[in-house]
Amino acid sequence: MAEPKRKHPLLELTKARMLEFVREPEALFWVFAFPVLLALALGVAFRERPEQRPHIAVLEGDDGVGLVDPLSSSHAVDVSVMPEPEARRALRTGKVDAIVRLQKPGGVAKEGVTFIYDASRPEGRAGKTTAEDALQRALGRPDVAAVEEETVTQPGARYIDFLIPGLIGLNLMGSGMWGLGFTVVQARNRKLLKRLAATPMKRWHYLLSFMLSRLFFLVLEVGALVAFGWLVFGVRVTGSWLGLALVSVLGGITFAGLGLLVAARPRSVEVVSGWMNFVMLPMWLMSGSFFSYERFPAAMHPFIRALPLTALNDALRAIMNDGLPLWAVWQPVAVMAAWAVVSFVAALKLFRWQ
Secondary structure, eight states: OOOOOOOOHHHHHHHHHHHHHHTOHHHHIIIIIHHHHHHHHHHHHTOOOOOOOOEEEEESSTTGGGGHHHHHTTSSSEEEEEOHHHHHHHHHTTSOSEEEEESSSSOTTTSOEEEEOOTTSHHHHHHHHHHHHHHHHHTTOOOSSOOOOOOOOOTTOSHHHHHHHHHHHHHHHHHHHHHHHHHHHHHHHTTHHHHHHTSSSOHHHHHHHHHHHHHHHHHHHHHHHHHHHHHHHOOOOOSOHHHHHHHHHHHHHHHHHHHHHHTSSOOSHHHHHHHHHHHHHHHHHHSOSSSOGGGSOGGGHHHHHTSHHHHHHHHHHHHHTSOOOGGGGHHHHHHHHHHHHHHHHHHHHHOOOO
8 A cells, every 4th residue: 555645744733834824813804904904094194185275373462463464364374363371272283284373563664573383393394484584575565586386296205105115014014023023932931842753844944944934924914015005095006016026025024034043042921022022113213104204313323223113114115106127126035035045044043942
């Protein structure tokens, strides 16, 4: 009687990882549904809106009401008359952008005005500048140069165009690290790793099976977000789809390697959770998923660009929004490749099987 054909352990382990994932409804929600819901909420909150006019508060008393007509004549600002306590409360809560107060009674043309605004808020600075310009024009200031305006909306310049690649990067990091880290530590805790290590399976087969199973679900993760962005908000991939796919695959492999490295030694879910948060929190804050990392001091930029999530986000945005070819993003690709190789090799060296 012929012996049954032996199946390759790597294929069987990869299949087992995929089945473990599919059988967890919570994992399916966090990997596929949650990023789409997050994109919907942020896309609606930061959607394109008509031009917003600054809201200016004029203080009651001291002939301050006389400021209303000069400010309103330009139709560049919205004006409300308020007592000073109410106006300052509205300024503090962001309901008005600036307060205008006459310095002394006696008429706007003879006396000056005081602008009260929060200089740390862009809306406050814009409101002060717009209101001052409207007031000066109403009082007869001549325009030295003729000015014309041409408004444009550049493809890929909306917040949702910036957000979708960042959410793809966050999703690849979260599913790669949390999905692998918890699974490995739970198997170690239940003594499954010790039993697997006693089989003819090579140990690198077990670790590589996690990375291969991640590649299968990666297509669905990225495809769901890209399709949602296109259908709901008109987000388009201006560059190569092949380049987008290769960068996403490399990002998935990178975070799978990091997940294996973080889970290489811990014996409990509580310990690995702490390490996961320690590794991911700097990237959540600094890697430019929700806002540009250019907001941080320039001295921090080299460190931020060396983070794997920053490299992934930069490469995704360069391909999706800027239409750059894959060779043009070689620097972030090199950063991700270095993290992938180093983390996987280190995980093989440090991995604890019991």
